[in-house]
Amino acid sequence: MLGLSSDIWTSVRLTIELAAVTTLILLxxxxxxxxxxxxxxxxxxxxxxxxxxxPLVLPPTVLGFxxxxxxxxxxxxxxxxxxxGARTLAFTFEGLVIGSVIYSLPFVVQPIRNAFEAVGxxxxxxxxxLRATPWRAFxxxxxxxxxxxxxxxxxxxxxxxxxEFGVVLMIGGNVPxxxxxxxxxxYDFVETLxxxxxxxxxxxxxxxxxxxxxxxxxxxxxxxxxxx
Amino acid sequence: MVKRLTMKIARLVLAVLGAPSGPALAxxxxxxxxxxxxxxxxxxxxxxxxxxEHEAILSFGATGQLYTQITQDxxxxxxxxxxxxxxxxxxxxxxxxxxxxxxxxxxxxxLWSASADLVTGEETLRNGRFDKIALADPATAPYGxxxxxxxxxxxxxxxxxxxxxQGKNIAQTFQFIETGNAELGFVALSQIAATDRGSRWExxxxxxxxxxxxxxxxxxxxxxAAAAAFLDFLKGPVATAIIEKYGYGTESGN
Numbered sequence: 193m194l195g196l197s198s199d200i201w202t203s204v205r206l207t208i209e210l211a212a213v214t215t216l217i218l219l220x221x222x223x224x225x226x227x228x229x230x231x232x233x234x235x236x237x238x239x240x241x242x243x244x245x246x247p248l249v250l251p252p253t254v255l256g257f258x259x260x261x262x263x264x265x266x267x268x269x270x271x272x273x274x275x276x277g278a279r280t281l282a283f284t285f286e287g288l289v290i291g292s293v294i295y296s297l298p299f300v301v302q303p304i305r306n307a308f309e310a311v312g313x314x315x316x317x318x319x320x321x322l323r324a325t326p327w328r329a330f331x332x333x334x335x336x337x338x339x340x341x342x343x344x345x346x347x348x349x350x351x352x353x354x355x356e357f358g359v360v361l362m363i364g365g366n367v368p369x370x371x372x373x374x375x376x377x378x379y380d381f382v383e384t385l386x387x388x389x390x391x392x393x394x395x396x397x398x399x400x401x402x403x404x405x406x407x408x409x410x411x412x413x414x415x416x417x418x419x420x
Numbered sequence: 421m422v423k424r425l426t427m428k429i430a431r432l433v434l435a436v437l438g439a440p441s442g443p444a445l446a447x448x449x450x451x452x453x454x455x456x457x458x459x460x461x462x463x464x465x466x467x468x469x470x471x472x473e474h475e476a477i478l479s480f481g482a483t484g485q486l487y488t489q490i491t492q493d494x495x496x497x498x499x500x501x502x503x504x505x506x507x508x509x510x511x512x513x514x515x516x517x518x519x520x521x522x523x524x525x526x527x528x529x530x531l532w533s534a535s536a537d538l539v540t541g542e543e544t545l546r547n548g549r550f551d552k553i554a555l556a557d558p559a560t561a562p563y564g565x566x567x568x569x570x571x572x573x574x575x576x577x578x579x580x581x582x583x584x585x586q587g588k589n590i591a592q593t594f595q596f597i598e599t600g601n602a603e604l605g606f607v608a609l610s611q612i613a614a615t616d617r618g619s620r621w622e623x624x625x626x627x628x629x630x631x632x633x634x635x636x637x638x639x640x641x642x643x644x645a646a647a648a649a650f651l652d653f654l655k656g657p658v659a660t661a662i663i664e665k666y667g668y669g670t671e672s673g674n
Contacts, residue, residue: 260595260596260599260601261599263601264599264600264601265600265601266599266600270600278551279551279552279600279601279603280551280552280600280601280602282585282596282601283552283585283601283602361588362592365552365554365585365586365587365596365601365602366557366585366586366587366588367584367585367586380557380559380560382488383482383484383485383488383559383560384484384559384560385484385487385488385491
């Protein structure tokens with residue numbers, strides 16, 4: 193297809209897999225964090241929020257550097273990897289997932305937190321007077337009302353993981369089918385002066401990014417209308 | 421308040437702009453340097469500065485990446501490549517100055533591990549008692565090509581294939597091994613020349629073609645005396661001694 197070799201399609205598939213797994217984990221991990229950040233009265237919660245937002249500001253090299261050490265044989269990642277007989281989590285798909293979850297965390301937590309905050313106390317208080325348990329109220333009141341936030345978070349988390357480069361470069365080791373994702377493949381093509389392939393893939397990324405941003409804006413607009 | 425702040429900023433700007441920056445330097449030249457030559461280049465640049473008062477500003481990167489940047493009008497005036505191919509290409513494509521390229525160093529590779537007993541020689545590769553072996557990306561890094569060549573000569577690439585991880589350049593490859601994420605790997609001898617740490621096997625030169633590292637004066641530096649001076653200095657005895665100290669061969673001494 194498009195005259196591209198099969199290893200490119202391996203990279204495309206790998207990228208989508210990585211982004212999908214990362215987004216799923218982020219929704220599971222990010223939702224309770226976002227909920228706590230939105231509802232807690234603890235005065236140190238903004239410190240936690242700042243930690244969550246760190247990847248927005250830190251250069252990927254900082255994350256990549258620490259991850260390389262943390263995932264390695266002398267860090268907790270190595271201890272984890274030894275459970276299945278490996279020495280390190282670097283150079284593996286699992287390692288990339290860990291890196292991506294950290295790297296994309298703010299992009300998922302922030303929109304969900306905002307959505308929970310927008311829901312406010314009132315609907316939950318009403319649910320409580322109707323004898324809904326907090327657990328039930330969360331699932332049948334807060335989550336449906338915060339749906340736009342979940343959607344935005346998922347789309348942003350997915351897209352941001354697809355666009356990840358620096359962290360992958362530093363902990364990936366360029367293993368085809370395992371850690372050689374699209375952005376790294378593009379980098380390789382540029383370096384080896386294979387600009388035709390670089391062009392096709394880059395253009396694909398541009399279109400993808402445009403579609404993501406546009407569809408997100410449209411979805412948000414529509415949701416706002418529905419609610420009004 | 422705002423006024424005071426403005427004054428402060430103005431003073432700061434003045435201080436930065438007007439600060440005397442040590443002894444006045446004659447001239448500067450921008451040099452693109454292949455990552456494997458980092459330590460030697462730093463030392464050469466220091467010696468160059470001491471002797472000529474010119475300053476060489478060094479940018480390090482993978483040879484392929486640097487060359488791509490050169491084709492896109494990067495401000496480099498001198499290019500110290502990790503191979504002979506890119507400088508030749510620079511000539512052919514009109515980015516280099518005719519007749520200015522020469523071999524400044526001949527690279528060697530070593531199999532290295534950060535742990536003391538792992539690497540004993542060729543048999544370490546044959547036994548394969550390791551999880552990951554690192555080498556530089558052979559698509560862009562000449563040291564990676566040499567490593568693959570050595571493995572091919574030994575008849576090993578298929579057995580090791582699943583264990584190979586690639587660094588973008590020889591510096592990153594070293595870093596993978598240094599952090600223990602890969603137990604061992606092929607590095608430039610120059611990277612471990614200054615230390616006794618870990619265990620190593622200097623790969624015999626007949627297992628791979630010599631890594632001729634060529635330098636070239638780029639068109640951008642044609643009119644800059646500092647650029648020409650740097651290349652002259654690179655050929656001279658002081659630089660040659662530094663280059664050999666870092667485990668490279670040279671045309672004159674080899």
